[in-house]
Amino acid sequence: MIKVALIGAGKMGISHLSILGAHPLVEIVGVADTSKIVNDVLEKYSGMKTFTDYKKMLDEVKPDAVFVSVPTKFHASFVEDLLNRNIHVFVEKPFCLNAAQGENLIRLAKGKGLVNQVGYHNKFVGTFEEVKRLVNSGVLGELNHFIGEAYGPVVIRKKQETWRSDPEEGGGCLMDYASHVIDLINYLVSPITKVHGSLLKSIYSTQVEDAVYALLETSNHVSGVLSVNWSDETHRKMSTGITIIGSKGKIISDASELKVFLKSDDVPAGYSKGWNIKYVTDLTHGVDFYLRGEEYSAQIDYFINAVAGKGPNDKNSFESAWNTDYAISLIKNKKN
Amino acid sequence: MDRILFGDNQFFAVNHISDEKSRAQSIKFKEDKTILDTIDISRNLGVETFMCTTHDRIYNICDMVRADPDKYSKFSIYPCMPYAHKYANAVTELGIMGTIKHYVPGNFFGSIFKGGMAVVSKDYVSIMELLIDAEMKMFKNINTPVIFLQNVITDLLLGLNMKDILKAYHDYVIKKYNAEPGYITMNMPMLLDKLESVGIKNPIICSSINKAGFRMSGGMELYEHTLKTRQLRAIAMQVLGGGAIPAKEALAYVCSLPNVASILFGASSKQNISQTISLINEFDEQNRKLK
Numbered sequence: 001m002i003k004v005a006l007i008g009a010g011k012m013g014i015s016h017l018s019i020l021g022a023h024p025l026v027e028i029v030g031v032a033d034t035s036k037i038v039n040d041v042l043e044k045y046s047g048m049k050t051f052t053d054y055k056k057m058l059d060e061v062k063p064d065a066v067f068v069s070v071p072t073k074f075h076a077s078f079v080e081d082l083l084n085r086n087i088h089v090f091v092e093k094p095f096c097l098n099a100a101q102g103e104n105l106i107r108l109a110k111g112k113g114l115v116n117q118v119g120y121h122n123k124f125v126g127t128f129e130e131v132k133r134l135v136n137s138g139v140l141g142e143l144n145h146f147i148g149e150a151y152g153p154v155v156i157r158k159k160q161e162t163w164r165s166d167p168e169e170g171g172g173c174l175m176d177y178a179s180h181v182i183d184l185i186n187y188l189v190s191p192i193t194k195v196h197g198s199l200l201k202s203i204y205s206t207q208v209e210d211a212v213y214a215l216l217e218t219s220n221h222v223s224g225v226l227s228v229n230w231s232d233e234t235h236r237k238m239s240t241g242i243t244i245i246g247s248k249g250k251i252i253s254d255a256s257e258l259k260v261f262l263k264s265d266d267v268p269a270g271y272s273k274g275w276n277i278k279y280v281t282d283l284t285h286g287v288d289f290y291l292r293g294e295e296y297s298a299q300i301d302y303f304i305n306a307v308a309g310k311g312p313n314d315k316n317s318f319e320s321a322w323n324t325d326y327a328i329s330l331i332k333n334k335k336n
Numbered sequence: 337m338d339r340i341l342f343g344d345n346q347f348f349a350v351n352h353i354s355d356e357k358s359r360a361q362s363i364k365f366k367e368d369k370t371i372l373d374t375i376d377i378s379r380n381l382g383v384e385t386f387m388c389t390t391h392d393r394i395y396n397i398c399d400m401v402r403a404d405p406d407k408y409s410k411f412s413i414y415p416c417m418p419y420a421h422k423y424a425n426a427v428t429e430l431g432i433m434g435t436i437k438h439y440v441p442g443n444f445f446g447s448i449f450k451g452g453m454a455v456v457s458k459d460y461v462s463i464m465e466l467l468i469d470a471e472m473k474m475f476k477n478i479n480t481p482v483i484f485l486q487n488v489i490t491d492l493l494l495g496l497n498m499k500d501i502l503k504a505y506h507d508y509v510i511k512k513y514n515a516e517p518g519y520i521t522m523n524m525p526m527l528l529d530k531l532e533s534v535g536i537k538n539p540i541i542c543s544s545i546n547k548a549g550f551r552m553s554g555g556m557e558l559y560e561h562t563l564k565t566r567q568l569r570a571i572a573m574q575v576l577g578g579g580a581i582p583a584k585e586a587l588a589y590v591c592s593l594p595n596v597a598s599i600l601f602g603a604s605s606k607q608n609i610s611q612t613i614s615l616i617n618e619f620d621e622q623n624r625k626l627k
Contacts, residue, residue, distance in 0.1 A: 018495025022526065041460055045498040085537040236349050236358070257354045280577035281550050290522035290553040293490050 001027040002307055005063035007054045007078060008070035009033040009042065012092055012119070015291060016067050019300050021046070022289035025308060030061040052076065058085060063218025065115070065307050068092065076101040083108045086116040088307045092298075094179040095321035098169055099329050101260050102322040109299040115306040116311045117299070118321035120183045122240060124295035124302070124325050126283030127258040131188055131242065131251055134260065137268055140246030146189050146224035148181040152238035154230035158204050164279045172208030174200060174328060178228040182331075183324040188242060190218035195334040203231040226331075229317055292307070337385075337482065337540070337569065340616055341414065342378040342609075343602035344388035353579045364604060377606050379411065387414040387542075387600055389486065390471045393421070398474050416484040416520060417471040460516050461504045468508060482540060483509045484518040494527055503534040516540055523553045524621045525562045526572070537601040540569045542600060547589040548577030560593070569597040576601075584615060591619035 006017050013033070020026045031042055031056035039050035051057035058066075065088035068078050069330030076096050082089050083105065084089075095118050096102040109116040122128050135139065154177065155165075165171050175190040186192060198214035210310050218224070230238075241254040249262040260276040267273060287297035347349070347365045349358040350367055365371050371393070375386050388394055394415075401408045423435060456553060472483070493501050502519070509517040518540035521527045531539045544551035545559060551574060552559045563570060574588045590599055599616055603609045 014492070014496075018492045020497040021497055022523070042496070044460070045500055046496045200614065234359075234362075235355075239355055241355075254355055256351075256357075279579060281353055281548065281580045284550070286549060286551075286553065288554055289491075289495060289526065290551060291495060292488065 001025060001063060002304060003027050003029045003061070003063045004065050004067065004304075005030040005032070005057060006067045006069070007032045008039045009035070010069060010070060013039075013067070013069035015296060015302065016069060016090075017042075019289060019291050020067070023300065023304060024288070025304055026190060030057045032057045055081070058082070058087070059101060063087060064128050065090065065098075065303070066176045068081065068085070068288065069119075072175065073097055073168065076105065079105050080108065083112060083114055085109060086114065086181075088205050088303075090119065090312065091119045092119045093119075093183070093321065093324075094111055094175050094328065095318060095325050099322065099326045102318065102325050106318045106322055109318055112321045115303065116318040117303045117306070117313065118316045118318065119299065120180065120321065121184050121293070121295040121299050122180055122184050122255070123187055123315050124155050124298040125255045126280045126285070126294070127253050127255060127278070128184060128188070128242075130258055130278065130283050131137075131244070131253045134251060134268065135244065136186055139249060139262065139266075139268055139271075140244060141248030141275075142250065143220070143222045143244060143246045145184060145245045146222060146243075147243040148185045148226050148228075149242070150177060150181045150228045150230075150238060150240040151232040151235045152230055153176070154235040154238075155204050155236060156231055156303070158206075165205055167208050172200075172205075172228045173210050174212045174331060177230045178212045178331075179228065179324055179328060180238075181226060181228055181242070182327045183321070185216070185218070185224065186320065186323045186327065189222050189244060190220040191215050191226070191323040192224075193219045195327075195330040197315060198226075198331045198334045200332075200335045203229075212331065214329075214334070254335060258283070337598045338383065339570070339598055339620065340383045340613060341385045341571065341598050341600040342375065342383050342385045343387070343573070343600045344391070344394075346602045347374070347438065347606045348389070348391055348393070355468040356384050361604065368393060368400070368481055372397055372610075374604065374609075378609050378613075381610055383613060384410045385395075385412045385414060387416060387484070388417045389425050390415055390417045390474065391419045395474045398478055402477055412481055413475060414482045414484060414518070415472065415475055415480055416486050417468065418486060420486055420488040425560040450627075461501070461508075463503065464501065465512070468505070469512075480513065480515055482516045482518045483513060484520050484540075484542065487520040487522050487543075490491035490519045490521045490527065491523055494521065494523060494530055499534045501532050502531060503536065506531075506536055507517050507538065518542060520572070520573075522551050525554055525558050528562060528566060528568055538567045538569060540571065540597075541570035542573055544574040545570065545587055545593065545596065546575050546577040546581060548580045550574060550580060563593050563595040566595075568595060570595050571598045571600055573600040575599060583612065587612065587615045588619050591616060591623060 002025055005011055009031055030049045032051040042048045043050050066082050069092040079089050079091055193215035195213040200209035201211045203210035210231040214226040216224045244251045252259040255321045258278045262273055265273050284294050287294050306313040346361055349362040353543040473496045506517040509515050520542045524541055524543035549556035576586045601612050
């Protein structure tokens with residue numbers, strides 16, 4: 001059994017905890033949270049050992065691996081502490097507040113040979129996995145342009161402030177929401193290395209942006225547009241999509257539906273010239289325990305397998321998440 | 337329970353395979369009256385049970401149902417609580433305590449007698465009971481013979497091994513509402529084990545059951561084995577596997593399984609509603625003859 005602990009039992013933390021609780025290879029050895037009520041409930045009903053001080057927890061329960069889901073401003077120092085104690089780390093997205101913080105952590109994790117993963121779960125969504133496969137196969141020809149989008153109803157009125165509305169703590173649509181799309185572009189096209197201009201717009205929030213629009217360029221010189229707005233209540237929940245245009249075809253994909261247009265007859269198995277439509281239901285691998293989407297269980301399975309020495313640690317490594325932090329910093333620096 | 341239950345996903349833009357279809361549904365069902373008209377189509381074809389989340393818009397549907405008691409004398413609703421996005425968004429915005437304060441009837445500190453005492457005495461089950469009451473308010477004077485816990489909550493509690501809360505939910509629904517507790521889950525075999533471990537026998541469990549094996553966590557074989565060998569009243573949902581399986585093939589499969597007490601489906605058009613109902617009836621009739 002792999003001894004796993006959690007730091008931060010908020011919305012994502014509790015979700016991870018439940019999936020870990022059902023995982024046959026995992027023993028949950030401790031939970032650290034600052035909320036007394038959350039700790040009480042977990043002790044009383046789940047019989048878990050809880051702590052308000054995470055360092056005390058680490059000293060006492062000596063986990064093999066730790067999940068970190070606390071506000072982004074704490075990521076760098078917590079993760080550094082964990083790596084120094086030779087603990088494998090899964091940390092929520094975004095990785096760090098800035099690109100400089102992450103560099104040190106990448107070195108540390110590599111040097112110590114520790115498993116490191118960041119919670120960009122879209123890479124485990126069936127449709128996006130298929131997009132990756134298609135792009136890698138070269139079926140789109142020479143890539144020319146992309147559009148990365150996300151819309152959803154996070155901030156739909158002026159409201160009470162939380163850490164998500166504090167730019168110093170990693171709040172705002174760019175870090176909290178657009179990061180998912182940026183990470184997906186980095187993965188599916190190539191890392192973003194140039195930003196030609198960006199707009200960070202407030203709609204309801206007073207301290208942070210609610211929408212991000214930017215003109216981007218990747219390391220392989222593909223241009224693209226980023227359009228993200230978390231104050232859009234025409235979507236029931238976060239809806240993330242990507243369009244990739246190449247010389248031989250075009251892909252339009254979101255988390256549920258994949259549309260592929262191919263110009264020639266030279267196509268991969270299961271595809272034909274013209275439009276092809278596939279659904280996530282056909283592209284999803286089943287999981288042993290389902291909570292909010294196969295991707296949440298799949299990313300945890302992937303991490304646990306890597307810790308158990310049974311699988312790779314390539315997807316969502318600190319290094320790949322650093323590329324996203326870097327792109328975020330470029331967008332911030334280019335804002336108009 | 338009725339053999340066929342009419343669901344509500346189509347009314348609230350829940351579509352597992354297409355955002356475009358979701359939007360089209362949002363547009364089609366903009367008016368509450370259109371929702372009730374569609375429910376009436378299913379009622380006129382003999383399906384008198386509507387299974388729905390405690391979405392804010394169900395308030396209005398319930399008002400319209402209450403306004404015409406003769407028309408809806410045989411009509412039942414199976415509420416499924418909570419409408420998760422409402423709470424998930426609230427937790428992001430207000431935190432866990434803030435959410436409880438926001439949703440407990442008459443505001444949290446207004447119900448200080450039960451709620452306030454509950455926090456002080458760490459009686460979290462009482463807080464859950466207050467939240468159930470808050471969700472059930474909209475169904476006043478409407479027949480609700482089965483009350484469901486939504487899969488996000490059921491499965492969250494399942495993963496956290498909070499079996500005492502699953503049991504407390506069971507007991508409270510029986511005691512307060514004189515109704516049968518039901519559980520929606522994406523992990524049916526695992527849930528059945530957990531419910532039996534706290535002494536809940538022959539539970540009502542609604543889960544994905546389809547020929548594609550979609551969202552049948554642990555695998556299709558385990559589901560089929562559980563249905564064949566264990567005691568439960570299963571409700572099959574997502575029988576079309578999110579649209580992956582043709583209707584006829586999909587329904588033939590679920591109708592052939594043992595222990596599937598009911599089949600839940602949703603559709604927007606009269607043609608699809610009527611086709612689904614007649615296919616289920618047809619396959620049931622065939623299976624009866626074979627026995």
